[in-house]
Amino acid sequence: MAFLEFDRITKRFPGALALDGVSFAVERGSCHALIGENGAGKSTLGRILAGVHRADSGEIRLDGRVIHPTSPLAARQLGIAMVHQELAFCPNLTVAENLCLGDLPRRTLGWVDRAALRERARRMLAEIGADIDPDAVIGTLSTGREQLVQIAAAVGSGAQVIVMDEPTSSLSSGETRELFRLIGELKARGITLIYVSHRMEELFALCDHVTVLRDGRFVATEAIAATNQARVVRQMTGRELLVQTPAHLTRALGDEFLRVENLSSPGHFSAVNFAVRAGEVVGLAGLVGAGRSEVAQAILGLDAAATGRVFVRGRELKLGAMDTAMAAGLGLVPEDRKRQGLVLPLNCRENAALAALPLLSRAGWVDRTAERALVGRYAQRLRVRTASLEAPISSLSGGNQQKLALAKWLARDCDVLIVDEPTRGIDVGAKAEIYQLLDELAGEGKALLVISSELPELIGLCRRILVMREGRLAGEVARENFSEHGLLEIMAGVAAA
């Protein structure tokens, strides 16, 4: 009998079916990979196991017993822990305090026994061979070292199963090597690892089994020894291409609409040079932290420290003020819809009109008729599904929210539109519609810069792809040379184009 079994797990988020009856089994002491494209449901499954989310239906069996990880604490008590991508600790407390937070060693009257606290933390860190000062404040550690503390906390609490969600996504190569060594040790102790990732090489180096998910559905579970990368990629992407060859590729390019010269921002990126012409769709690829979004924000004037020159339709733009950049014809659909894109207390109309407000008002008065007409026109064009444009934007699904975030910039009628992760967290149908829209925009003669972590998306859409690595432009690939493998190599610094 399998150690850990998922049985017909289903989870629905507003507007998207994240998991649809997923069943598979995990062997004790193995490192089991969960792989799939963004939005395939792999992280959701990991989070359900760790009690962060609750499944709508289906059951999880651990050692043959049905378990209900209803909260992270409940999961912890069942021996399941999760190592998160983002901060999981109180950043203002020390390593030792965080490690013992649930059960601080106390003396009489509730005084914290600091010596015992430090000693216990040191033991937990030594257990996994991590050389970290227990008195260091968590907020001062690198992501990699903070992950080690998370693993120490998991092992120290007696976890039998540890879920790792994209653990290497923001690690340096040295930190990654240390993590891999540690994973080997954990396996040797009989701890079962659920390794959520979309990085093929890591899986084949680390894991024993791999389960492939696609669009929330189970595709296959196979032993690593019995499969290969090409086969897994086919299983991951095994649907018809999301975009047919975009129509804009056949059109002739227009004038140079955007030129960036020697754009730098201390600590983020340096000496970035590129140009985008009217009717052109240029991709910007790179790993998380490579500085892609930062470049986009600097072009729009959102980075006060940025230096360099930006030209829009041949005229130099004064950096540092977004309204000036917008007046010159630039627009940016930001990567984080909830944080940067939308004002959730406002309704759909108010959100969609926000960037176009200067165009819609005369002497400070908003022309409501023009506003409704403009927003209505783009909501129609993007097929936003909502009962009414006066409905709160928070009542919409992720895909429809994203469409409105796009509509906001279409309403502004920019010459140059930068879209950052335009399809993050939305379902397949909405994605296809957004690809179609971007193609149309290019066809209308706009210059588009598309930033995305999903290479198939860029490969499908773009005329050429710029690749960033560690704050620099590391290469440029023309459409005829597109390959996921080749791009990944430039992103990771294996080869230069």
Add this chain to the structure above:
Amino acid sequence: MSPPAEPRATGSPTPASPKMAFGRMQESGLVVVILLLGVLLTVFSGSVQTPVFAPGPDGLPQRVYTTNASGESVPATVEKNKFLNAQNLAQLAKDTSFIAIMAVGMSVVIIAGGIDLSVGAIYALASVLGALTLREFGPGADHILLAPWVGVSIGAFVCIGVATLCGLINGGLIVALRVHPFIITLGAMAILRGIAFVTTKGQSIGGFPPAFRELIRYEVGNGLSLVPLAVMLLVTVLGGIFLSRLAAGRRVYAIGGNELAARFSGIRVERVKLGVYLISGATAGIAALLALGYYGAATSGDGQGYELNVIAAAVVGGASLTGGKGSALGAVLGALVIQMINSGIVILGIDQNYSQIIIGAVVIAAVVLDNLNTWLARRRPAASA
């Protein structure tokens, strides 16, 4: 001829929207509360015998006398409801207007995600400096020869100007130093009241041009002061237009709802913030000017604790301290609720010392009810889906 219909989003083409309906519902909810309070106060306040006045031969009101059963001449009285009588309602309207004017300004600040604790102190400083200016033009002062309207205008300009400047400084410090508005305005609250005290040495300042007092105390009917009421209505309408019709008002909601997203929409967040504190200061100045005319004197202790009443009014009126939510009309209705409760405590003969306790409880209850309402509204579509 009707133009071809604009294309619309799929779904209901009606402009009547859930959110607008909800917004109206929230304010109509307040109206219901106010009517309910009125009815309760009318029923439970009981009645009082008040003397009857009639204009005498010299035009001044004189008591009316009547002869009773034993032939003696006694003052005539009439029985009136303690709450529902013209005098009390006029008093209520006047008291409400001072707080309501400031509550409109406070709502703008709160909608932008800020807070202004210094309005009471701005009110005091503007009162005091306005009073010192007006005294220069009062009876017995050197400038008595100037036309009265000149003196009154200068006084009004000083009063409102000082308050607006204080608001501008608040906003400037909040934007430039990037310190939470709570801290800046808390400091300003102490500093400005201190300046008011030092300037007056704690003395009451009076002796204004009679024209000024006559203007503001202009009454119709049974003691209904029209000027504060009219100014309150004007401020409410202007505030309402600013918030719901002007692009600047939309920006206020946007930065309160999500400052980062507002920045990513090309809004100059700093400029908007500066503006909202300026508006709050200006409304404190307008209220101070009205009070100066009404009461005829000012001290540095004026408006003590007003900030809390004003914030309470804004919050009861539906402004959310997390920003992005609220309205000018709501603020005025909120102020009316607070004043009705204050006045009800007097009328019902409840110990005055309990008023703070009751007001505090009402503020908390109002916000809890509002949250409950929002929560229910959010659940309803989910349940029907």
